[in-house]
Amino acid sequence: MLDILIQSAQYPDYEKGKMVNGDIGIKDGKILKVGRITESAKAIISAEGKIVSPGFIDIHMHEEDFINEGEKYVISEMMLKMGVTTCLGGNCGLQHQSVKTFKESILRLGGSPVNYMLLAGYNSMRTQYEIDRYTNAPKEVIAKISEKMKEEIADGAFGVSFGLEYDPGITFDEVVSVLNDQKDDDIFVSMHYREDSAGSPDAIQEMIKIAKISKKKFQISHLSSCSAMGQMKDALKEINDAIAENPKLDYDTYPYNAFSTHIGSAVFNEGCFERWNKSYESILLTDEPYKNRFCDKELFEKARKEYPEMLAVAFVMNEEEIAAAISNPHGMIASDGIINNGNGHPRAAGTFPRVLGKYVRETKSISMIDALRKMTLEPAKRLGLSKKGQIQEGFDADITIFDPKTIQDGATFEDITIEPTGIDLVLLNGRIALKDGDVINDRLGRFISSKF
Ligand SMILES: [Zn+2]
Numbered sequence: 001m002l003d004i005l006i007q008s009a010q011y012p013d014y015e016k017g018k019m020v021n022g023d024i025g026i027k028d029g030k031i032l033k034v035g036r037i038t039e040s041a042k043a044i045i046s047a048e049g050k051i052v053s054p055g056f057i058d059i060h061m062h063e064e065d066f067i068n069e070g071e072k073y074v075i076s077e078m079m080l081k082m083g084v085t086t087c088l089g090g091n092c093g094l095q096h097q098s099v100k101t102f103k104e105s106i107l108r109l110g111g112s113p114v115n116y117m118l119l120a121g122y123n124s125m126r127t128q129y130e131i132d133r134y135t136n137a138p139k140e141v142i143a144k145i146s147e148k149m150k151e152e153i154a155d156g157a158f159g160v161s162f163g164l165e166y167d168p169g170i171t172f173d174e175v176v177s178v179l180n181d182q183k184d185d186d187i188f189v190s191m192h193y194r195e196d197s198a199g200s201p202d203a204i205q206e207m208i209k210i211a212k213i214s215k216k217k218f219q220i221s222h223l224s225s226c227s228a229m230g231q232m233k234d235a236l237k238e239i240n241d242a243i244a245e246n247p248k249l250d251y252d253t254y255p256y257n258a259f260s261t262h263i264g265s266a267v268f269n270e271g272c273f274e275r276w277n278k279s280y281e282s283i284l285l286t287d288e289p290y291k292n293r294f295c296d297k298e299l300f301e302k303a304r305k306e307y308p309e310m311l312a313v314a315f316v317m318n319e320e321e322i323a324a325a326i327s328n329p330h331g332m333i334a335s336d337g338i339i340n341n342g343n344g345h346p347r348a349a350g351t352f353p354r355v356l357g358k359y360v361r362e363t364k365s366i367s368m369i370d371a372l373r374k375m376t377l378e379p380a381k382r383l384g385l386s387k388k389g390q391i392q393e394g395f396d397a398d399i400t401i402f403d404p405k406t407i408q409d410g411a412t413f414e415d416i417t418i419e420p421t422g423i424d425l426v427l428l429n430g431r432i433a434l435k436d437g438d439v440i441n442d443r444l445g446r447f448i449s450s451k452f
Pocket residue numbers: 091092163192221222
């Protein structure tokens with residue numbers, strides 16, 4: 001007897017390149033059978049009129065900070081509510097805790113809302129060695145950090161991440177030496193570029209070069225916040241040409257015309273408004289005492305000085321360029337979600353429904369199957385998750401069922417807690433985690449260690 005039988009499913013068949021119909025039988029956490037199924041099941045779910053997708057895989061997000069914010073789940077619960085079943089934290093060079101500490105916390109908490117993976121964050125490690133962000137690191141320290149990265153990978157990290165923009169002192173040679181020191185070329189490397197807008201062409205070239213020299217799987221992070229200020233067309237051409245030469249290169253992007261980071265970050269240093277051709281009013285603060293206030297010069301400077309860790313949202317990107325990054329044949333959808341003290345950017349709670357509602361249904365910038373491929377199969381392949389990302393016999397039963405007519409993000413810049421609509425059911429490791437938008441079980445996920 002099956003555990004769960006999903007009837008009349010419409011699901012993506014990536015090999016055929018189209019949406020197909022059939023039943024899906026689930027047992028012991030796996031997809032046992034796909035097609036016409038007559039077998040009985042403990043639970044039957046009708047998916048008439050709905051789309052049954054492999055659970056979304058968020059290849060770029062920022063994990064919970066258990067050390068500073070306590071052992072509780074905030075962002076990963078938002079992930080579950082928007083149909084994500086597996087996510088990768090530790091991006092942009094920012095790792096909130098070691099792999100070991102993170103794993104132990106998840107065990108202590110009895111599981112997590114989604115399956116979790118982690119990258120080792122280079123910038124966080126650099127801070128631990130007390131290297132100032134504007135300073136070049138001495139060779140001995142770089143060697144020590146590189147050893148630490150190896151330890152993190154041995155502990156289960158899928159690879160390493162860098163945030164060049166956050167620590168302008170990180171040199172090209174520094175990155176190359178650290179990457180060349182990591183012997184396994186199958187590790188995943190994500191990189192937050194050195195500079196956005198006018199700096200985008202050089203930043204993209206630098207990353208293409210590092211990818212080539214390091215020979216690792218290399219992901220350019222959240223492309224839209226680097227190049228959707230007038231440089232997207234050129235950036236996509238550069239990247240597509242580079243991928244033709246180096247298939248281990250790719251990028252991810254999110255569906256909003258505003259980015260978000262800490263107000264004290266180097267991103268907001270002198271000259272940023274000239275670069276974006278915007279003013280102080282384009283910056284929204286997300287936490288008390290300035291929650292939901294747009295800046296002027298005085299408030300901007302005050303917040304940077306007094307609350308450098310506060311997340312700010314910068315409305316500086318162009319909509320057509322966001323859509324271009326989403327619909328390009330290459331590239332994946334990822335949230336870059338980051339939550340601090342319960343606050344942040346709505347992308348942490350709305351990215352995947354927003355792409356399906358806005359860019360697939362409303363503007364038709366991308367087809368349903370291509371959007372789903374960029375949320376499931378591509379990130380799964382990228383991370384070597386050989387049993388995830390497809391509806392196929394023998395695959396993990398991580399499944400998201402949604403209504404293509406109603407799926408929509410709910411979270412706004414004023415209120416990120418508004419939940420998306422149209423997510424009917426999420427199965428995680430073969431069991432029901434979410435039903436009709438309600439969390440049924442938020443401990444079905446587990447920490448996934450890399451096999452390195
Ligand atoms: Zn980033």
